[in-house]
Amino acid sequence: MIRSIYLVARRDYLGYVQAWGFWLGLLLTPLLLAVAMMAPTWAENSQPTRYFAVIESGDAFSTVLDAEINENRVEAARLSLDPASVMGTAEPNEALVTFDTALADGASVEDALDRAGKPAFELPQAGFVQVPAPATTQDAITPYLLGEQLIDTPEGPLPLFAAIFVPDGDGEIEYWSENVTADTLLRRAKAAERTLAERRIFESAGVDPALLNRASQETRPVTERRARPASSEGGSQVTMADRAPFYASILMAFMLWFLIFSVVNYLLMGTIEERSNKIFDSLLTSVKLPHMLAGKLLAVLAVALTLMAVWAIGTTILATAFANMIDPGIRGPIFTVLGSVGDVQLLLPALLSFVLGYLMYGAIFLALGSLCDTIQEAQTLMTPLIVMLMVPMFMITVAISDPESPLIAVMSWVPVFTPFLLILRIPTVMPFWEIAGLLILMIAASLLVLWLASRVYRAGAVHGAGVGDVGKWFGKLVPGKKSKA
Structure with a gap:
């Protein structure tokens, strides 16, 4: 048998x-x-850089929008500086603290990385880059959106991907673009407006919006523990083990x-x-x-x-x-x-x-x-x-x-x-x-x-x-x- x-x-x-x-x-x-695991990252990095303009009086919306656009790059930089802390298995190291402080002071992602001691790491490319507005009215900017006129970029003359008109007061924000399938920048613009709306509400209530950052900085850490004996390294504290x-x-x-x-x-x-x-x-x-x-x-x-x-x-x-x-x-x-x-x-x-x-x-x-x-x-x-x-x-x-x-x-x-x-x-x-x-x-x-x-x-x-x-x-x-x- x-x-x-x-x-x-x-x-x-x-x-x-x-x-x-x-x-x-x-x-x-x-x-x-x-x-298959790397495809989303490769697809994101393979996208061409798209250039947009914001037409507003001042730079409040532009600043917040840039922060929203660079969110993924910031997370990638933080992971490269201190992966254990970002994954929640250790306290932040000095490099990560320096990086976060530099960002809070208004530094760009690249500058904040330099201050933290830039590791052997290449930041993901910026998918969207803001450029000075070539015109300030809808009629004048339309040829740039249609590609009839080009803007100067580091890659050479290119059409304008999008133009965002931000009026003063309570008027409607207008997002103009000929690409109706790629909505990443549109979603970032909506997120930026939500952030600004929160600030306006705080200011109208007589509360300094900076208190939000202060609250974040002074938030006490939450340590996970268990009654059942945990790993010998951390005592009752829950660790990766x-x-x-x-x-x-x-x-x-x-x-x-x-x-x-x-x-x-x-x-x-x-x-x-x-x-x-x-x-x-x-x-x-x-x-x-x-x-x-x-x-x-x-x-x-x-x-x-x-x-x-x-x-x-x-x-x-x-x-x-x-x-x-x-x-x-x-x-x-x-x-x-x-x-x-x-x-x-x-x-x-x-x-x-x-x-x-x-x-x-x-x-x-x-x-x-x-x-x-x-x-x-x-x-x-x-x-x-x-x-x-x-x-x-x-x-x-x-x-x-x-x-x-x-x-x-x-x-x-x-x-x-x-x-x-x-x-x-x-x-x-x-x-x-x-x-x-x-x-x-x-x-x-x-x-x-x-x-x-x-x-x-x-x-x-x-x-x-x-x-x-x-x-x-x-x-x-x-x-x-x-x-x-």
């Missing part, structure tokens, strides 16, 4: 890993994930979902190919059907372990090679989270969830493949399964804000979701009976799915049943119900 399972597993495993597409996908997957298991559980749940979502497709496509090419007949002459089913599941499990091993080794190599290039304030929390992955209380349930979850979904996809002669037939059955697999991903997003959500607690008792949601709930200090109950539920569900899948697999692989026969087959399982002759 063991030899038969091994031979089937080896045959399928080598068939998968010897294909050039497997290694191409193995290398491209982390690259594409990195590109206390939050690390929560972040690690989200990472592990996502990786489990991603691996299952990636590898079960091998089972489906491989089974369809063997059915359509009549390979089943040859295999069943030398291997019993349960052994073949076990061997195929074991082969794709080995493929998943190969993926994890290669990615883990690659991540370790990159982390070691570029460790010195990562800011210590960021490197510490990252390694703290990764270290929590090895916690037995989290790792053991995660491994059991992976194995049982893989067996459930793998058996389902194997059974579907045995009923289909073509990919088109498989797609009709795959759609509800793909939708079902997307539900845990939505639950992961819910867990990011509240892992103790009653919705997650209830959904975790649905067997097809349990492998993913159990991992998310482990850091919430679940009672032992609930953990044991969920594990028993997964084991029972996996055994049931394997039994049902073996019956369907036998019907498809041995007896040639198709998608149309699924309803008839399930009808035979209902007690007292007989199929028509």
